[in-house]
Amino acid sequence: MLLEELLRALWALRWRLARLAALGFTLAAALILLWPRSYAARAVVAPAETTGMATSALLAPATLLQNAGLLDNRPGGNFAIYLDALRSAEAVEMLARDTTLLPHLSEQRGSGLTGTLRTLLGLRVEADLDDARTWLDRNLAITQSVASITFSLELKHPNRPAALDALQRLHRYAEAKVRTDLADLAARRVAALRTQLETETDLFVRQSLYELLGQQQRAGVVLRADQTVAARVVSAPSVEQRPSTPNRPLLLLLLALVLPLAILGGTTAALLLGWQPRPSQAALPNLWRATLARFR
Numbered sequence: 027m028l029l030e031e032l033l034r035a036l037w038a039l040r041w042r043l044a045r046l047a048a049l050g051f052t053l054a055a056a057l058i059l060l061w062p063r064s065y066a067a068r069a070v071v072a073p074a075e076t077t078g079m080a081t082s083a084l085l086a087p088a089t090l091l092q093n094a095g096l097l098d099n100r101p102g103g104n105f106a107i108y109l110d111a112l113r114s115a116e117a118v119e120m121l122a123r124d125t126t127l128l129p130h131l132s133e134q135r136g137s138g139l140t141g142t143l144r145t146l147l148g149l150r151v152e153a154d155l156d157d158a159r160t161w162l163d164r165n166l167a168i169t170q171s172v173a174s175i176t177f178s179l180e181l182k183h184p185n186r187p188a189a190l191d192a193l194q195r196l197h198r199y200a201e202a203k204v205r206t207d208l209a210d211l212a213a214r215r216v217a218a219l220r221t222q223l224e225t226e227t228d229l230f231v232r233q234s235l236y237e238l239l240g241q242q243q244r245a246g247v248v249l250r251a252d253q254t255v256a257a258r259v260v261s262a263p264s265v266e267q268r269p270s271t272p273n274r275p276l277l278l279l280l281l282a283l284v285l286p287l288a289i290l291g292g293t294t295a296a297l298l299l300g301w302q303p304r305p306s307q308a309a310l311p312n313l314w315r316a317t318l319a320r321f322r
Contacts, residue, residue: 035297036290042303043293047286054285058277063269064165064182067189069197070261072176073105074254104204108256109168109177111200118159120199125192128153130185131161166196176260182271190265197263204256205249212245 036043111117121127131153135141144151165182181196183189219239226232249255 032294032297035303036293039293039303043286043289047289050285050289051281054281055278058272058274058281061272062184063274064184064271065186065189065265065269066271067181067183067193067263067265068261069179069193069259069263070176071179071197071257072174072260073103074256074258075103075105104208104256107204107207108200111203112168112179112196113162113166114203115155115159116203117196117199118155118162120195121162121192122155122158124195125188127158127161127192130188131157179263184269186265186269190263193263193265197257197259201254201256208255209246209249212242212249215242216246 132151135144135153135157136151141151143149167178167180169178169180170176171178179193179197181189181193183192216239219235219242223232223235223239226235
């Protein structure tokens with residue numbers, strides 16, 4: 027098909043394409059406007075290892091950052107454990123036990139068209155820990171700042187107080203997990219060193235053991251004194267006043283731009299593949315007259 031013929035065919039179909047785009051935009055916009063919105067709870071944290079009086083610098087003879095490359099911006103040390111603990115299975119169990127996450131997910135699964143289909147088909151409606159973990163992976167976003175070493179935590183939830191409460195609980199849980207692991211490790215090392223000192227008779231070995239014992243006892247004192255082990259809070263968890271997810275104005279704007287282009291591109295491809303559009307209703311009388319004239 028020549029370009030002139032293609033343009034002529036598209037021009038002849040302009041009103042059909044416009045009606046199709048208007049119908050598609052109306053249906054898609056209705057879905058966007060009916061889609062439930064969620065509140066976003068946000069917090070900004072930074073690795074505790076980057077501060078001058080970091081706990082990790084006092085727990086070990088050497089700072090953890092000395093072993094990191096200059097171009098390696100990945101989180102490490104206690105902060106990396108903190109970030110992984112936010113999405114761990116234990117964190118999901120904590121949310122399921124201490125919050126109303128499972129009843130909320132069960133209500134979502136049982137409502138709407140999908141809930142009706144589950145009920146008719148006899149499928150499971152009650153949410154379990156796997157559903158809670160999927161929800162956490164989908165709604166918790168951890169984004170590293172481009173201009174600094176801070177990380178942004180964002181948790182989305184349809185209920186405003188629940189969003190803030192869940193993010194605060196996740197932060198406290200991850201920080202407590204790192205602290206507990208370090209305290210248990212220091213306690214086990216102190217017990218092992220004391221047991222070794224009770225049976226060791228060599229003076230030089232005992233002196234080395236006393237130095238190691240002093241380091242582990244210092245670690246225990248630091249853990250009891252400092253409240254920040256892994257993540258230092260730069261901006262405390264807070265929640266917005268109005269729901270922002272999904273961004274309806276942006277979605278409607280993208281829909282208004284993409285949908286006409288998609289319809290125009292599909293129609294162009296169909297015409298190039300040999301599709302012949304049917305005549306419009308206005309052209310039907312003329313078509314019937316021409317057909318009847320042939321039989322006369």
